[in-house]
Amino acid sequence: MANSEWSQIFAITLATIFLCNNNFTFATDPFVQQEQDRIDRPLPGQNFNISFEHYSGYITVNEDAGRNLFYWFIQADHVDPTSMPLLLWLNGGPGCSSIAFGEAEEIGPFHINSDSKTLYLNPYSWNQVANILYIDSPVGVGFSYSKNSSDILTNGDKRTAEDNLIFLLKWFERFPQYKNTDFFISGESYAGHYVPQLSQVIAKYNLETKQDSINLKGYMVGNALTDDFSDQLGMFQFMWSSGMISDQTFKLLNLLCDFQPVEHPSDSCDKIWDIAYEEMGDIDPYSIFTPPCHVNDNQLDKRKHSFGRLRSVYDPCTEKHSIIYFNRPEVQRALHVDPDHKPDKWQTCSDVVGTNWKDSPTSVLNIYRELIPTGLRIWIFSGNTDAVIPVASTRYSINALKLPTLSPWRAWYDDGEVGGWTQEYAGLTFVNVRGAGHEVPLHRPKLALTLIKAFLEGTSMPTLEPRTLTAAI
Incomplete structure (x- = not known):
């Protein structure tokens, strides 16, 4: 047996001691810490077998303040996961949990049944094609925390990107077997800021250290907040062309909200938004052709009044299952949540984080202009029934980049049916779903x-x- 194999066995043995005696002491040996983070038994409500490993725990991104980001890493369902790409998934908000949305109702393998107690295996999980890493970011989101309570009130784009870079550098120390795998980043909504910003700081870090410390190959964002002017222009146009608002309201939205910051509109812009809400009626703007979840009126009112501020997220009834499931003590224990720093009540999105956000540039198109020449693989996708960051907004943002077209607009197919439309530019691919x-x-x-x-x-x-x-017979 090779010495490295003996070392790993010895490390795993030590890990058993750590697990029994101190669940939240970080080990210095990466394989010990890996074993400490490994989820070694079925999750509560998991009545099916899996053929892949998964891990969860914390990475400390600031020792002085005690900022700790919670992660859930799910290996690719493959005989050799290290031969598969590694994908980081981030949800937006700002203030929303990647565990709640990305893992539990979108791309992860563990989805929650309507009883809020049992799980089912997602047949379209992205871990069929990649290793998936989810982070609750920034601190104050999901199970991520800071020992300095003021950190929850001072989050912003810049610190989020810096903390996520530190997280990744430390995570690769804990999981060195993935150091050389192709690394990609993806996310949606406000992650339209997070993803390119993190890609930018990684590229700068690699350049400054003169080595590919993080083997970043590209990023992809969906229904992404990108440019305030384009996002609002496309939003108004989509609402009007879909028949949700009147001609007069459409004109006033463009007149009174033109060039207004999305997060802090003027009073006159606010008032015309109220009229637009009334005209739209009781629909889910995040998915205009599906019925909203009628859980209670307060939930619907909250979603209604945050529309246009881009604070909330699509809220089907699956969200309430997550709230129940992840608040269960046995689930938190299974996921290695620190009982001394768990939230009083776990939430899918933190209003405290969202309403106290400190910095948010009006556009990230400058980052695209900086990163496209580096050769990173950059894709943007857009669901075409979203009224919050609609396909029209994304197309306006892409057009602002003035990229040459390599492959013109066309339909793409899945099992013989149109799955959407796509266009390929020099340095960027757009996909409409x-x-x-x-x-x-x-x-x-x-x-x-x-x-x-x-x-x-x-x-x-x-x-x-x-x-x-x-031939006819």
């Missing part, structure tokens, strides 16, 4: 799996297979 709302993998999971396969492989979206002609 037919019939999907704000959370594309939630509404069109099969199409989303086709999308992530093409992105990771660096291939074009599928074309229609030529039909076989049969």
Whole structure:
């Protein structure tokens, strides 16, 4: 037996001692800490077997303040996970949990049944094609915490990107076997800021250290907050062209909210938004053709009044199952949540984080202009039934980049049917997903799996297979 194998066995043995005596002491040996983080038994309500490993725990990103980010790492369902790409998934808000949305109702394997107690295996989980790493970011979101309570009130784009970079550097120390795997980043909504910003700081770090400390190959964002002007222009246009608001309200939105910051509109802009809400009626703006979840009136009112501020997220009834499930003590124990720093009540999104956000640039298009020439694989996708960051907004943002077209607009196919439309530019690919709302993998999971396969492989979206002609008899 090789010395390295003996070392790993010895490390695992030591880990057993750590697990028995001190669940929240970080080990110095990476394989010991890996074993300490490994989820070695079925999750509560998991009545099915899995053939992959998964891990959860904390990474300290600031020792002085005690800022700790919670992660859940789910290996690729493959005989050799280290041969598969590694994908980091981030949800937005700002203030929303990647565990709640990304893992539990979108791209993860463990989804929650309507009884809020049992799980089912997502047949379209993205861990079929990649290792998936979820982070609750920044602190104050999900199970992530800081020992300095003021940190929860001072989050912003800049510190989030810096903390996420430190997280990744330390995570690769804990999981060194993934150090050389192809690394990608993806996310949706306000992660339209997080993802390119993190990609930017990684690229700068690699350049300054003169080594690819993080083997970043590309990023992909969906229904992404990108540019305030384009996002609002497309939003108003989509609402009007979909027949949700009147001609007069459409004109006033463009007049009174033009060039207004999305997060802090003027009083006159606010008032015309109220009229727009009234005209739209009781629909879910994150998915305009699906019924809203009628759990209680307060939930609907909260979603209504946050629309246009981009604070909330698509809220089907699956969200309430997550709230019940992740507040269960046995679930928190299974996921290695620190009982001394767990939230009083786990939430899918933190209003405290969202309402106290400190810095948010009006556009991240400058980051695209900086990173496209580096050769990173950059894709943007958009569900075409989302009224919050609609496909029109994304197209305006892409057009502002003035990129040459490599492959013109066309339909792409999945199992012989149109899955959406796509256009390839020099340095960027755009994919429109037919019939999907704000959370594309939630509404069109099969199409989303086709999308992530093409992105990771660096291939074009599928074309229609030529039909076989049969002679008449």
